[in-house]
Amino acid sequence: MSAADDGGRAVRVEGLRIEVAASGHDIVTDVSFEIGRGQVLALVGESGSGKTTAALALLAHERRGVRIAGGRVTVGGVDMFALDKRGRRDARGKLVSYVPQDPGTALNPARRIGAHLIEALEVHDWGGSDQRRRERVAEMMREVSLPDDPEFLRRYPHQLSGGQQQRVCIAMAFACQPAVVVLDEPTTGLDVTTQAHVLATIRRITSAEGAAALYVSHDLSVVSSLADRVAVMYAGRLVEQGSAETIFTAAAHPYTRQLIAAVPRIEVARSLAAIPGRAPSPGSRPPGCPFEPRCAIRIAECRERLPEAAVVGPGHTARCLRIAESKATLATTTPAPIVAGADHAEGIVRVGGLRAYYGDSEVVHDVTFAVARRECLALVGESGSGKTTVSRCVAGLHDGWDGTVTLHDAELPRSARHRTRAMKRDIQYIFQNPYGSLNPRRTVGQSVARPLALLGEDRRTVRKQVAGILERVSLPPQYAAKYPDELSGGERQRVAIARALVCRPKVLLCDEVTSALDVSVQAAIVTLLRELQEDLGLSILFVTHNLPLVRSIAQRVAVMQDGRIVEAGSVDQVLERPEHDYTRRLLADAPRLSDADPAPDPRAVS
Amino acid sequence: MTIDLAQTIANEAPAPVVRTRGVLRRSLRLWRTRIGLAITVALVLVAIFGPYFAPHDPSALLGRPYQVPSPGLPLGADYLGQDVLSRFLYGGRSILLVSVISTVLGVGGGVLIGLWAALSKGWVDNALLRGTDILLAFPQILLALIVIATVGPKTWLIVLTVALTTLPRTVRVIRGAATSVVEREFVDAARANGDSQLRIALVEVLPNVIGALGVETTFRLTYAVQLIAALAFLGFAANPNEPNWGTMVSQNSSALTLQPNAPLVPAVAIALLTVGVGLVGDGIARAAAGIDRGTS
Numbered sequence: 001m002s003a004a005d006d007g008g009r010a011v012r013v014e015g016l017r018i019e020v021a022a023s024g025h026d027i028v029t030d031v032s033f034e035i036g037r038g039q040v041l042a043l044v045g046e047s048g049s050g051k052t053t054a055a056l057a058l059l060a061h062e063r064r065g066v067r068i069a070g071g072r073v074t075v076g077g078v079d080m081f082a083l084d085k086r087g088r089r090d091a092r093g094k095l096v097s098y099v100p101q102d103p104g105t106a107l108n109p110a111r112r113i114g115a116h117l118i119e120a121l122e123v124h125d126w127g128g129s130d131q132r133r134r135e136r137v138a139e140m141m142r143e144v145s146l147p148d149d150p151e152f153l154r155r156y157p158h159q160l161s162g163g164q165q166q167r168v169c170i171a172m173a174f175a176c177q178p179a180v181v182v183l184d185e186p187t188t189g190l191d192v193t194t195q196a197h198v199l200a201t202i203r204r205i206t207s208a209e210g211a212a213a214l215y216v217s218h219d220l221s222v223v224s225s226l227a228d229r230v231a232v233m234y235a236g237r238l239v240e241q242g243s244a245e246t247i248f249t250a251a252a253h254p255y256t257r258q259l260i261a262a263v264p265r266i267e268v269a270r271s272l273a274a275i276p277g278r279a280p281s282p283g284s285r286p287p288g289c290p291f292e293p294r295c296a297i298r299i300a301e302c303r304e305r306l307p308e309a310a311v312v313g314p315g316h317t318a319r320c321l322r323i324a325e326s327k328a329t330l331a332t333t334t335p336a337p338i339v340a341g342a343d344h345a346e347g348i349v350r351v352g353g354l355r356a357y358y359g360d361s362e363v364v365h366d367v368t369f370a371v372a373r374r375e376c377l378a379l380v381g382e383s384g385s386g387k388t389t390v391s392r393c394v395a396g397l398h399d400g401w402d403g404t405v406t407l408h409d410a411e412l413p414r415s416a417r418h419r420t421r422a423m424k425r426d427i428q429y430i431f432q433n434p435y436g437s438l439n440p441r442r443t444v445g446q447s448v449a450r451p452l453a454l455l456g457e458d459r460r461t462v463r464k465q466v467a468g469i470l471e472r473v474s475l476p477p478q479y480a481a482k483y484p485d486e487l488s489g490g491e492r493q494r495v496a497i498a499r500a501l502v503c504r505p506k507v508l509l510c511d512e513v514t515s516a517l518d519v520s521v522q523a524a525i526v527t528l529l530r531e532l533q534e535d536l537g538l539s540i541l542f543v544t545h546n547l548p549l550v551r552s553i554a555q556r557v558a559v560m561q562d563g564r565i566v567e568a569g570s571v572d573q574v575l576e577r578p579e580h581d582y583t584r585r586l587l588a589d590a591p592r593l594s595d596a597d598p599a600p601d602p603r604a605v606s
Numbered sequence: 607m608t609i610d611l612a613q614t615i616a617n618e619a620p621a622p623v624v625r626t627r628g629v630l631r632r633s634l635r636l637w638r639t640r641i642g643l644a645i646t647v648a649l650v651l652v653a654i655f656g657p658y659f660a661p662h663d664p665s666a667l668l669g670r671p672y673q674v675p676s677p678g679l680p681l682g683a684d685y686l687g688q689d690v691l692s693r694f695l696y697g698g699r700s701i702l703l704v705s706v707i708s709t710v711l712g713v714g715g716g717v718l719i720g721l722w723a724a725l726s727k728g729w730v731d732n733a734l735l736r737g738t739d740i741l742l743a744f745p746q747i748l749l750a751l752i753v754i755a756t757v758g759p760k761t762w763l764i765v766l767t768v769a770l771t772t773l774p775r776t777v778r779v780i781r782g783a784a785t786s787v788v789e790r791e792f793v794d795a796a797r798a799n800g801d802s803q804l805r806i807a808l809v810e811v812l813p814n815v816i817g818a819l820g821v822e823t824t825f826r827l828t829y830a831v832q833l834i835a836a837l838a839f840l841g842f843a844a845n846p847n848e849p850n851w852g853t854m855v856s857q858n859s860s861a862l863t864l865q866p867n868a869p870l871v872p873a874v875a876i877a878l879l880t881v882g883v884g885l886v887g888d889g890i891a892r893a894a895a896g897i898d899r900g901t902s
Contacts, residue, residue: 395798416800424800437791441813447792451799499795 010212011035011058011096011180016071018053018062025283027066028054028236035180035212035229040203042215042223042244045233046259046518047489048279054233055182055216059096060088076179094124097173099183103165107157113168114153117141120172140171143205145197163194167201174205180212187222191382192545196589199226218518220263221548221591224248229315232256235280235290238309242316248593252318252326255291260332262523263593264548266575272552274524278488289320297325348373348539349394349427349507354403356389356563364389364401364563371507376533376540378550378571380586381560387543388432390560391509394541395429407507421454428500432512434492438484444470444495445480451503469498473528490521494528501532508532508540514549526553547590551575559583630820633886633893642885649879653698660692664849672858672865681867684858690868693849697872701838701851702879704761705830708768712830713823715769716776721807723777724784725793735781738774746771746833754842761844768833772826783818787811817894824887828880835876851876 011034018028028050035041045051053066060080062068073080075096083091092098100106107116117137127133141148144167157165166186173181183202187195203226206213217223223230223244230247232240232255240253251257261273277294286292292302302321309317320326347370356364364386371377379387392398394405396416405412407426413419428451431437438447448466457465467477473494484492493513500508510529514522530553532538542554550557550571557575558568559582567580578584633639661680662668665688669676673683681690723734741749750767757763787793788811796806812819837843838852846853851872858868 397794397798416798419800421800424798429795429798431791431795433791437795439792439810439814441816442810450796450801454799 010037010039010076011214012072012074013054013058014072014074016054016057016073017069018050018057019067019069020282021065021067023283026069026236026285027282028057031071031233031236031238033231033238033241035214037210037212038207039228040206040213040215040226042217042227042230043233044217044220044223044230044259046218046279046520048281049233050236051216051218051233052184055184055214056098058180058182058214059092059098061092090124093120093178094126094176095178096180096182097176097178099166099169099173099181099186101185101188103162103169103186104157104189106169107165109157112154112156113160114150116157116168117153117172117175120175124176126176136175137171140175143174143208144168144171144201146171161194163190163198166190166198170198170201170205174209174211177209178211180214181206183213183215185217185219188219192547192586192591193382193589195222195591199591202226219591220248220260220519221593224593225591232259235285236282237290237319239291239320240316240318241309242313242318246313246316250313250316250327251332252312252316252323253291253320254295254297254322254326254330256318257326257330257332258296259520260593261330262520264522264526264546264552266548266551266587266590266592269551269571271530272523272526274527275520297322297329347371348408349541350404350406351390351394352404352406354390354393354401354405356386356393356398356401358400362563364393367403367560367563367565369558369565369568371539371541373506373539374533374537375556376529376542376554378542378544378554378557379560380544380547380550380557382545382586384562385560386563387560388511389563391429391511391541391543395427395509396424397429425451425454425503426506427509428503428505428507429509430493430496430500430511430513433516434489434496434513435484435516437496438492440484442483443480444475444482444484444487447484448480448495448499448502451499455503465502466498469502470495472501472532473498488521489517490524493517493521493525497525497528497532501536504536506539508538509543510540511543512545513542515544515546522549529553547575547586548592559586630890630893633820633889636889636892638885639889639893642882642887642889645878645882646886649698649875649882650702652695652875653702656695656698660689660695662689662692664688664692664696665847672861672868674865675867681871682865684854684865684868685861690854690865690871693854694851694871694875697849697851697854698875700761700844700848701831701834701876704765705768705827705834708765708834709772709823709827709830711765712769712772713776713819713826716773716822717780717812717819718807719773720777720780721784721811722803723781724788725803725807725811727788731781734777738777741770741774742778744771746829747836750833750837751840751842754837759837759842759844764834764837764842764844768830771833772830776822776826779818779822780815783815784811787814817890820890820894821887824883824890828883828887831876831879831883 014032016028016031017026019026031054033041043051043055053063056063057068058073058075060083068081078091078095080091114137117140118133121127121133121136127136138148146152146164146167187198190198199222202213215227227244230242230244231238232253234255240251240256247256248260251260258273258275262275264272275294280286280290288303288305289307292298295302299322307319307321309319310323312318312323350370352368354364354367355362367390369377379390381387389398393401396414396419399415401414407423412423416424445466448469449462452462452465466480470477470479475491475494514525517525529540533540544550554571556569557571558565559580561582567574567578567583574583575587578587667687668689669679669683669687671683671685671687673679673687675682679689684690684693719734723731749771753767754763793806793810796810835852838850839856841856843850843853854872855869861868
């Protein structure tokens with residue numbers, strides 16, 4: 001699909017190079033792609049791959065400290081980099097527009113929705129008359145499935161839900177009929193149901209308006225249901241490009257294949273394959289293939305020579321010297337794991353008739369469940385369903401609750417402050433955000449050693465135990481002297497897990513522990529938790545909104561809606577034969593990876 | 607599967623991380639901090655060691671009142687005919703000592719109450735803040751004057767009064783800086799661990815507001831110096847006959863044109879001390895702004 005014969009209304013990026021202004025290190029190297037009218041290209045990559053930086057180059061925008069150093073971006077026949085400051089300002093919104101990750105910060109809280117939309121048109125003097133512009137606003141509102149009555153347009157951003165805010169942003173982006181819209185992970189903060197609706201909106205409006213869309217995302221499942229074409233970025237380069245179907249069923253590059261293997265599937269319980277190592281940062285990228293240090297099928301030549309983009313099939317290219325081997329040996333799915341057998345005889349933690357309050361309002365109503373030894377119970381639900389509140393009550397972090405929480409048949413006091421040392425020791429909590437749960441001014445060793453104070457161990461024993469537990473979570477002992485800001489997100493979460501495990505608890509409460517992490521890191525953390533559950537006989541309460549992930553970690557699942565458990569049972573039963581409508585809806589809306597490559601394709605080797 | 611991290615680390619190019627252990631060290635790279643520190647240290651040295659270099663007894667009457675500088679009296683004489691240089695060299699000690707002690711007391715108390723308020727939230731927070739509002743309603747100097755005029759100019763009372771007027775301002779600043787820190791999850795992690803409120807305040811929260819604390823301390827110190835000098839100027843020094851930069855300014859102010867050294871030398875010293883400490887504070891503020899480890 002070529003852009004040139006498409007009336008000039010599409011995007012062509014050639015040899016794009018973006019560098020750190022201060023050091024001259026490349027962030028994005030030699031990126032080229034095209035998008036046709038009405039097409040969605042997904043730019044996929046993990047954090048630090050340069051995907052957002054590359055996408056912003058379509059608007060000729062340089063993030064602070066970053067410089068566009070080479071290449072050409074042509075949007076609708078216009079060379080974006082050749083424009084002067086004024087020309088770029090004119091082009092933004094009219095020729096190329098942007099939908100940000102967080103609509104809450106993109107909309108001015110002091111201005112009405114209608115004013116935002118009218119302004120987007122007025123800036124470019126679109127339509128000529130106020131009457132025409134008002135009609136266009138109403139038309140856009142209908143296209144993004146929002147009410148178009150004046151009453152709604154008079155609302156302020158805070159009177160809208162997150163999903164509605166994002167729709168307004170999408171309407172603004174498409175309002176002036178731009179040639180291309182850049183969408184920067186626009187559904188990241190949304191619940192699955194809202195996400196499904198927003199994705200459908202994007203799909204529909206892109207083809208209705210005949211605009212090209214560049215969808216930047218780290219979430220392969222989302223991409224597979226949305227994009228026509230997929231471009232995979234790694235360490236600032238496009239390593240593979242092809243139609244969505246080809247990428248998800250017959251990926252050629254080892255990185256793409258392993259990335260797909262790391263995504264949890266809702267259909268089948270399987271262990272998730274993590275990619276060992278870390279992506280190289282700008283300035284330390286190897287001269288050869290950037291993925292070579294982490295590649296399972298590397299050969300000596302990979303280290304010396306950067307592979308050219310080789311044509312694998314029609315419209316499908318990959319930068320790899322070992323495409324045949326990659327397709328033959330690297331599975332994009334791994335076999336189902338042996339599900340851990342929970343010791344069902346007795347629940348270790350039992351929650352009975354739990355009601356939790358914030359001030360006077362009851363947010364959790366009569367919740368009852370039990371977690372057995374060596375069992376992982378997943379508590380799923382959308383934001384606001386009360387799932388995190390439940391786990392905080394069990395941990396003693398929220399003290400406004402009634403009901404009973406027992407551990408080994410001993411009733412737990414409401415607040416952690418009133419619990420005995422043994423109780424606090426036996427229940428440990430791992431927080432959602434590894435960037436917030438470690439004190440930035442304390443070393444890893446100090447943070448991990450803290451719970452040991454409950455046991456009153458002497459300093460030598462503490463040091464030994466800290467080193468031991470770091471090893472258990474696959475961190476080298478010298479990490480004890482590091483500060484959290486020297487660690488990657490995955491490493492921080494490992495430290496948080498080490499801190500929770502150091503005093504040998506019986507129960508682990510995990511609050512969305514992988515939601516801030518990349519899929520390949522998520523796979524490593526989930527694998528680690530499973531191992532620990534097996535080896536140490538831990539009981540885990542795993543709070544999450546990610547249904548596919550539940551399949552890969554839990555044995556039982558409880559679905560929460562509006563502070564109640566609406567359905568509970570074994571994972572297989574609930575995910576395959578859901579009984580409650582709400583569960584069915586969650587399952588229907590969960591993004592699925594449309595792969596059909598259960599085993600390596602033998603035909604690819606010839 | 608386990609991940610071979612040692613392998614990963616070996617693969618990574620050694621990225622030299624220049625680690626700045628603290629805001630203070632980083633602030634020393636700024637010229638404003640260096641200049642401020644030089645001025646402050648110079649004046650502190652004068653205040654501490656000055657008396658050993660004083661050519662005369664500061665209370666001895668050596669010349670005519672307001673005698674202009676002469677070889678025996680390099681800075682001339684004051685309103686009683688005492689040596690201005692000797693009184694200047696003696697006069698820094700008390701003002702510096704009193705301001706440092708009262709600042710330490712005021713800021714120390716303010717930090718504890720501020721952290722307490724931020725961690726407690728709810729009605730405790732409200733009660734503490736309304737309490738500081740009451741203290742803040744009085745202008746600093748007025749409050750000091752009322753107390754000292756009632757009880758009398760005792761050194762301990764001056765210290766306590768200055769500390770008391772410093773405290774509510776520190777409470778405000780520290781509470782403000784700490785409110786965002788107490789929302790972070792590592793504070794919850796400490797709570798889940800059953801740590802005491804005091805330990806959470808001092809070990810978990812305080813290190814994360816150290817930038818604000820550094821700035822606040824220097825600002826409060828400047829105000830303390832000014833306040834104590836002003837009190838001395840108004841005649842509220844513990845001993846009016848004792849050499850003191852503040853009293854020197856007031857006692858000799860009428861001779862500004864006749865013998866400008868007598869009021870101006872101590873006045874300039876006070877001004878420089880304020881500027882010096884202020885520059886240090888500003889340097890710390892700038893360094894702290896760029897070093898917050900809590901980036902996400």
